[in-house]
Amino acid sequence: MSNSKKPESSKAYLAGLANQVPSSSRRDFLKKGIKFSTGLAATAATSAAISDNLPPNIPSWSKTLGSGVVSTPYGIPSKFEKNVIRRTVPWLTADKISSISMSPIQELKGIITPNGLVFERYHAGAPIVNPEEHRLMIHGLVDNPLIFTMDDLMRFPSESVINFLECPANGGMEWRGPQMEALQFTHGMISCCEWTGVRLSTLLAEVGVQTKGKWILAEGADGAAMSRSIPMDKALDDALIVYAQNGEMLRPEQGYPVRLFNPGWEGNTSVKWLRRLEIGDKPWHHREETSKYTDLMPDGRSRRFSYEQEANSVITSPCPENPWGQKGAYEIEGLAWSGRGKIKHVDVSIDGGVTWRPARLKGLVLSKALTRFSLPFKWSGAPLLLQSRAIDETGYVQPTLNQLRDIRGTNSIYHKNSIHTWQLQSNGKIKNVQLK
Amino acid sequence: MFSLNKLLVCLSFLVAITFSSIALAEDISHFGIGKTATPEEIAGWDIDVRPDGKGLPKGQGSISVGEELYEAKCASCHGSFGEGVGRWPPLAGGEDSLREDRPEKTVGSYWPYASTLWDYINRAMPFPAPQSLKPDEVYAITAYVLYLNDLVEDDFVLTQDNLASIKMPNEDNFYIDDRPDTNNTRCMKKCKDPSKIVVIQSLSGITPDQEKEESTTEQNNSLSETAIAGKAIYTSSCLVCHGSGVAGAPTLTDKESWAKRLEQGMDTVVKHAIGGFLGEKGMMPPKGGNMSLTDEDVKNAVHYMVEAE
Numbered sequence: 001m002s003n004s005k006k007p008e009s010s011k012a013y014l015a016g017l018a019n020q021v022p023s024s025s026r027r028d029f030l031k032k033g034i035k036f037s038t039g040l041a042a043t044a045a046t047s048a049a050i051s052d053n054l055p056p057n058i059p060s061w062s063k064t065l066g067s068g069v070v071s072t073p074y075g076i077p078s079k080f081e082k083n084v085i086r087r088t089v090p091w092l093t094a095d096k097i098s099s100i101s102m103s104p105i106q107e108l109k110g111i112i113t114p115n116g117l118v119f120e121r122y123h124a125g126a127p128i129v130n131p132e133e134h135r136l137m138i139h140g141l142v143d144n145p146l147i148f149t150m151d152d153l154m155r156f157p158s159e160s161v162i163n164f165l166e167c168p169a170n171g172g173m174e175w176r177g178p179q180m181e182a183l184q185f186t187h188g189m190i191s192c193c194e195w196t197g198v199r200l201s202t203l204l205a206e207v208g209v210q211t212k213g214k215w216i217l218a219e220g221a222d223g224a225a226m227s228r229s230i231p232m233d234k235a236l237d238d239a240l241i242v243y244a245q246n247g248e249m250l251r252p253e254q255g256y257p258v259r260l261f262n263p264g265w266e267g268n269t270s271v272k273w274l275r276r277l278e279i280g281d282k283p284w285h286h287r288e289e290t291s292k293y294t295d296l297m298p299d300g301r302s303r304r305f306s307y308e309q310e311a312n313s314v315i316t317s318p319c320p321e322n323p324w325g326q327k328g329a330y331e332i333e334g335l336a337w338s339g340r341g342k343i344k345h346v347d348v349s350i351d352g353g354v355t356w357r358p359a360r361l362k363g364l365v366l367s368k369a370l371t372r373f374s375l376p377f378k379w380s381g382a383p384l385l386l387q388s389r390a391i392d393e394t395g396y397v398q399p400t401l402n403q404l405r406d407i408r409g410t411n412s413i414y415h416k417n418s419i420h421t422w423q424l425q426s427n428g429k430i431k432n433v434q435l436k
Numbered sequence: 437m438f439s440l441n442k443l444l445v446c447l448s449f450l451v452a453i454t455f456s457s458i459a460l461a462e463d464i465s466h467f468g469i470g471k472t473a474t475p476e477e478i479a480g481w482d483i484d485v486r487p488d489g490k491g492l493p494k495g496q497g498s499i500s501v502g503e504e505l506y507e508a509k510c511a512s513c514h515g516s517f518g519e520g521v522g523r524w525p526p527l528a529g530g531e532d533s534l535r536e537d538r539p540e541k542t543v544g545s546y547w548p549y550a551s552t553l554w555d556y557i558n559r560a561m562p563f564p565a566p567q568s569l570k571p572d573e574v575y576a577i578t579a580y581v582l583y584l585n586d587l588v589e590d591d592f593v594l595t596q597d598n599l600a601s602i603k604m605p606n607e608d609n610f611y612i613d614d615r616p617d618t619n620n621t622r623c624m625k626k627c628k629d630p631s632k633i634v635v636i637q638s639l640s641g642i643t644p645d646q647e648k649e650e651s652t653t654e655q656n657n658s659l660s661e662t663a664i665a666g667k668a669i670y671t672s673s674c675l676v677c678h679g680s681g682v683a684g685a686p687t688l689t690d691k692e693s694w695a696k697r698l699e700q701g702m703d704t705v706v707k708h709a710i711g712g713f714l715g716e717k718g719m720m721p722p723k724g725g726n727m728s729l730t731d732e733d734v735k736n737a738v739h740y741m742v743e744a745e
């Protein structure tokens with residue numbers, strides 16, 4: 001099979017098979033699912049029988065002492081949460097060094113992604129950078145080229161913002177057909193953190209950008225020397241030079257000790273392990289903005305500099321990993337986001353998009369941040385086709401998959417933000433499907 | 437007198453307040469933090485190249501030199517003809533395929549500028565040893581990849597003066613992002629005909645098993661000291677090929693292949709790893725293409741690969 005040579009092609013090949021899934025493999029999956037749930041029930045029954053920790057008994061942990069302070073100097077999640085981890089799709093890339101992992105968004109609460117669960121994307125692995133020896137150089141069309149140490153950067157006034165970070169390939173495995181049987185793999189290339197750093201505009205004022213300076217090349221200190229051309233307008237608008245996430249210094253996976261952060265834009269523009277910013281009068285057209293991260297259209301032409309992550313949403317409960325059980329009351333809950341501003345509305349459909357009802361936005365509703373939506377629902381046990389549809393403050397309405405495919409075909413890899421469909425079966429299980 | 441003193445005190449207090457707020461306001465426009473970058477410091481880091489040739493260092497490279505370098509440093513992943521090995525990217529072919537159902541995006545069929553090729557090889561290739569090539573080597577390999585795509589003749593010599601004049605076939609087919617490109621509306625009722633909904637089911641069997649625990653902690657217990665020392669080298673320099681088995685490279689778990697090689701003795705295996713080796717099944721470039729490794733590094737890494745489970 002010549003297609004197996006290239007990640008995109010093999011991906012596409014596999015996706016192409018989606019239209020002709022043999023029913024036997026669907027049965028296999030169902031069987032597997034059923035086996036899994038029986039397994040869970042058995043475990044629960046066994047542990048209840050032997051533990052004596054349930055009412056009216058006093059649980060064992062109430063009758064002993066726990067561990068003392070600093071027994072875990074840097075805290076870790078409960079051992080019962082060890083399934084909440086980043087995961088990758090091994091066949092997607094040639095190796096793990098230039099690859100991607102997904103956040104377990106099916107397990108996360110609120111809008112903040114814990115630092116250890118933020119999705120990873122490396123082009124040459126995550127380097128170990130010594131902050132003492134790391135420098136950020138800003139030069140090019142400037143009056144005074146400067147080199148900053150980490151201490152220098154932290155002397156500038158800092159700002160904190162809560163913004164999502166998303167890979168433009170999020171959902172990209174499903175252009176041709178549904179093929180991922182889990183939310184983590186259909187939508188997990190997204191995370192949302194509080195990011196702290198100095199405004200890029202502050203540093204640009206410090207070096208004095210000359211009037212001809214319209215573009216900035218951002219370059220990382222990793223083995224890919226990852227580079228992207230950023231327009232000056234974005235730099236002066238809301239770009240940050242970030243050194244902390246969720247209150248602590250950046251994780252190595254996220255660019256420790258310092259990265260660029262472009263709110264609302266595709267993640268790769270937020271260059272990690274940032275070592276250099278060069279001001280120029282034209283873009284550089286580097287590999288990651290020509291060969292990759294351009295969107296091939298059906299007419300054979302390609303969009304370049306497609307920076308913005310358009311409004312998107314997905315139901316996180318129920319989802320394949322969070323099935324429903326008996327009929328009764330549930331909360332349909334999910335995440336919505338837009339790279340162009342705040343989420344204004346999210347609508348939910350239970351009949352595959354024939355009728356829609358507004359969901360409630362809950363908690364913080366912030367610009368370019370993950371936003372929670374909720375719709376309490378009494379389930380009768382009937383099969384449903386569940387969908388969510390985000391509308392952002394610009395009035396943009398999240399498109400259907402057919403609308404997106406009509407314009408972009410199936411080979412553009414990036415920026416697939418279409419309405420997603422979960423099929424709820426009468427047994428409470430959820431399948432990833434697409435509607436024609 | 438007393439009241440005058442009081443007034444003066446008050447005045448000076450006011451003045452002090454006013455001065456301090458002015459001083460703060462001035463600070464916001466200019467902080468004076470950071471050290472001026474010297475021309476030498478900038479030159480050392482300023483590696484980027486643009487389509488108009490800005491940023492190219494002096495140098496040149498021929499197809500014949502490029503072919504030799506390409507075979508030694510690139511072919512193990514990209515294939516001798518740029519066809520790509522395993523999942524590693526193909527570099528050549530795919531002409532006129534961009535409108536097809538399965539487009540092949542290569543340097544020749546897709547990349548808009550030749551400068552991008554020079555820049556990327558220089559900044560990021562070869563994959564296990566980035567920024568290890570000299571300018572003339574980058575020119576030669578760039579020339580050879582262009583040659584693999586039939587974009588230059590076999591007597592072509594690429595230099596800093598002619599690179600910008602190479603016109604790539606797909607250059608004119610890129611345009612600036614024109615989204616939003618969809619126009620969905622917020623319909624709430626009777627938005628489509630329910631009888632026309634066709635449900636397409638998901639492909640089964642290719643989703644990773646989320647119940648399987650990721651084995652992140654490896655056991656070092658059974659490893660020799662040499663092997664433990666080689667583990668980090670393996671991860672940074674050898675894993676690329678020996679992790680996936682590219683170009684006939686034995687993987688860690690392929691004990692049979694290792695046993696066969698060890699029949700010649702560990703010293704020979706290490707010698708081949710350091711000096712390079714061309715076998716029936718594939719080739720081992722000297723030090724895996726990362727010449728910054730010491731002989732000791734390579735030896736340790738080989739021990740790790742042989743011993744690791």
